[in-house]
Amino acid sequence: MNYETKNIRNVVLLGHSGSGKTTFAECMLFEAGAISRRGSVTEGNTVSDHTALEQERNNSLYASLMHAGWKSSKINILDTPGSDDFVGELVSSLKVADTAVFMLNARSGVEVGSEIQWEYAQNYKTPSIFVINHVDNDKADFDKTLEQAKNRFGNKVVPVQYPLRQGIGFNTIVDALRMTMYVFGPEGSKPKKEPIPDSEMERAKAMHNALVEAAAENDEGLMEKYFEEGTLREDDLAAGLRMAIATQSIYPVFCGSAERNMGSGRVMGFINDICPSPAERPEALLADGSTIKCDASAPTTAFIFKTVNENRVGNVSYFKVYSGSLKSGDELVNASNRSTERLGSIYLNNGKIRTAGDVICAGDIAATVKLRETQSNQTLNTKGTERQIETMNFPNSRIRTAIEPPGKAEMEKLMKALNHIAEEDLTLQVEQSRTLKQTLLHGQGQLHLDLIKTKVEKEHGIAMEFIRPRIPYRETITKQANEAYRHKKQSGGSGQFAEVHMRIEPSYEGMPDPAGLTVRKKEEVDLPWGGKLNFFWCIVGGSIDARFSNAIKKGIMNKMEEGPLTGSNCQDIRVSVYDGKMHPVDSNDMAFMLAASQGFKNAFNQSAPQLLEPIYELEILCSDDVMGDIMSDLQTRRAIIMGMGADGHYQKITARVPLAELYKYSSTLRSLTQGRAKFTRQFIEYAAVPNDIQKKLVNAHQTEMAEA
Ligand SMILES: Nc1nc2c(ncn2[C@@H]2O[C@H](COP(=O)(O)OP(=O)(O)OP(=O)(O)O)[C@@H](O)[C@H]2O)c(=O)[nH]1
Ligand SMILES: [Mg+2]
Structure with missing residues (x-):
């Protein structure tokens, strides 16, 4: 069946780990008739958590795409992992979603994971609704959770429903939008509709009025009607809500129990009736700052938001069509590398179950396989159009680890596997650091890196051990020194001779020229590892030929790459070469390079x-x-x-910490707080290592050198 743009609803499920996203997705599929039996996370048989690793851990680790037909809509459901370690999955899912459904846990209230995800959804300006789940829990507190949500996410959070008999006996939802009460049987699913009892009428009416006001607020016409008639007709109310949701002027709140399959049908109904189709969202941004209209009759533009490498299948590319439509056999051009891709089969997904798709229209999401030259974050266009959808930005890494180098042959295999994984996981960076002489993995948290390790071992059959990563220290100087160094060597017939006199100083912006020297030439070298070398040529009277200046600079750079203290990179130094000697026969580039290296070291x-x-x-x-x-x-x-202070009902601590003290911080924080804290980190600056620690590091390096 082909769906038109206006009938597409792209929904992402968000919320702290354990809030019930995967269970809720299962309810949605079941209620829509896409599956005949509801699986459970603990039994490891849900549609969404379909990988062996997820089933082992009873947690989602990857976002999965599902879809359910509901009334006239095709609801594409992206179920994301709640853990912050897999934030990459959230970023890519939010990119293509038009509505976010935030699951909150009525027992634990608004948890920190949901707060962080809220920030992401706000950045994407994604219309959002809440479902307060777990209301069947004996410690559930709907009102408190709602209050926290209002506190944290603002007064646009407006309830549509509330539960009656929450806790173990929960079976009833009062719906203030429909002014109906839903009473569920023991199996959940389709409830009986009953009138709201008198005892609840006052509360329900107050809620209803708040919804009507919120719906009228954005439209003068509706506002007038509301004032005249004291309420809104059903279709006006729906139209007002539609606008309010799309413009993020309201975040309605639903409730239910995913475990008992109570409440998902109503949420799907709301998604179908009120939540925006892709065409009702603001036009999507292109990389050049212009926008693209979601128009099925325009030339085709599709964006790959996720790539998964599957056993026996190869790369499965998930895409959203931003404009036009596509089908199997179409030829599209990759906007990044100009390669032409002829599309193979098009698939609609329900977790790992793939069914053949036909024409995929603007706004819809689907998958294809065997793209040859196209990766995540790239755009495919009809020949002749060159649009590039604005790419996804992933957060900075928060943790790094080094890999124990296996043998040479194994290392090659390992790198291949890691690079393969990094192609699909854009929050993983693999770095072969020349300076640290280590292979490093940068990721989002210990769980993230552990998952990579498991994948490497299980899927690629290579053992991988993590070891402590070295710290990229830097070396610099704090005062001026002069050094005259002579390199002289007689080996066989010809000899080597070079003498270099240099002054080295700590360099800084706006520094005056070196006192007492005549500067002939200034060079500012941006060092490959960051920082600068200012290289001044101050030779007067030709004591060293200018043709040796490059060799001298190279000698200094070599030493700066492996600094005298700990073998780390040096930075922010000015070297002025002001005198020296040459020998008409024995002087050459090599001799000057060696003299400069050694001279620099002594001066340093x-x-x-x-x-x-x-x-x-x-x-x-x-x-x-x-x-x-x-x-x-x-x-x-x-x-x-x-800094330290309240941020909503959370506390925010800002602290500067040396990288050397952050080893395994992600795990420590998790165990210290049972997952109730989250952190981000960002490189700020290089700062002086305290004296005692410097001494220890220098001694350790000397010992290592002596042993080598
Ligand atoms: N009592 C009760 N349990 C629920 C409810 N919803 C989910 N659960 C249970 O809570 C646990 C976590 O549910 P999931 O659906 O895996 O939660 P999730 O949000 O997908 O979690 P992550 O994938 O880790 O982000 C499972 O054991 C569910 O069976 C609910 O409404 N009531
Ligand atoms: Mg899940």
Whole structure:
């Protein structure tokens, strides 16, 4: 069956881990008749959590695409993992969703994972609705959860429903939009509709009026009608709500129990009736800043938001059609690399179950296989159009680890596997660091990296061990020194001779020229690892030929790459070469390079060298009760607290911490707070390593060199 743009609803399920997204998705599919039996997360047989790893862990690890026909709509459902470690899945799903359904847990209230995801949804300006789930839990508190949601997400959070008899006996929902009461049988599913009893009328009416007001607020015509008649007719109310949702002027709240399959049908009805189709969203942004209209009759533009490598199938590419339509056999051109892709089969997904799709219209989401040259974040167009959908931005990595290098042959295989995984997981970076002489993985958290390890081992059959990553220290100097160095060597017939006199100083912006020297030429070299070398040629009277200046600079750069203190990169140094000697026969580039290297090293050691370490700024979001533990842990990490205070009903701590003290921070924070805190980190600056630590590091390096 082909769906038109106006009947497409792209929905992403968001919410803290355990809030019930996967269970709710299962209800949606079951209610829509897409599956005949409702699976459960604990039994490992849901449509969404279909990978072996997810079933083992009873958690979603990947976003999965499903779809359900509901009335006239095709609802595409993207179920995301709640854990912050898999934020990449959230970013790509939000990119293509037109409505976010936030699941909240009525027992635990608004949890930190939902808060962070809320920020993402706000950045994408995604219309959002809430479902307060778990109301069948004996400790469920709908009102408190609603209050917290209003507190945190603002007064546009407006309830549509509330539960009666919440807790173990829960079976009834009062719906203030329809002014109906839904009473469920023990199996949930389709409820009986009953009139709202008198005892609930006052509350239901007040809620209804609040909804009517919210619906009228955005439209003068509706507002007038509302004032005249004191209420709105059903179709006006629907039209007002449609506008309010699409413009994020209201975030309606539903309730239910996914476990008992109570409430999902009504939410799907609302998605069908009120939530925006892709064409009712603002036009999508293109990379060049212009926008694209969701118009099925325009030339085709499709964006690959996710690629998954599947056993025996190869790459499965998930795409959203932003304009036009596509079908199997179409030829499209990749806007990034100009390659032409002839589309093979088109699939509609329900987790791992794929059915053949026909024409996929603007706004719809589907998958295809065997694209040759196209990856995630790339756009395919009808020949002759060159649009590039604005690409997805993934957050900075928050954790890194090094890999114990296996043998050479194994290493090649390992790198191939890792690069393969990094192609589908855009939050994983694989770095072969020349400076640190380590292969590093950068990711979102310990769970994320552990998952990569499991994949490498299980799917690629390669053992991979994590080891502590080295710290990219830097070396610099704090005072001036002069050094005259002569390199002289007689080997066989010809000899080597070069003498270089240099002054080295810590360099900074706006620094005056070196006193007492005549500067002939200034070069500012941007070092490949960051920072600068200012190289000044101050030779007067031809004591060294200018043709040797490059060799001298190279000698200095070599030493700067492996600094004298700990073998780390050096930065922010000015070297002025002001005198020296040449030999008419024995002087050559090699001799000057060696003289400059050694001379630089000697000068460096006399210039009060200073080791620098990377400092990261952590932003930690946590609940009050775990704040003390987080703070005392930070004290042990040489942290400088930059700020601390309430952020909604959470606490936000901002602290600067040396990278060297952040090893395994993600796991520590998780176990310290039982997952009730989240953090982001960002590189801020290089700062001086304290003296005692510098001494230890230098000694350790000397010992390592002596042993090598
Ligand atoms: N009592 C009760 N349990 C529920 C409800 N919804 C989900 N659960 C249970 O809560 C657990 C977590 O549910 P999931 O559906 O896996 O939660 P999720 O939001 O998908 O979690 P992640 O995939 O980790 O983000 C499962 O054991 C469910 O059976 C509910 O409404 N009531
Ligand atoms: Mg899940």
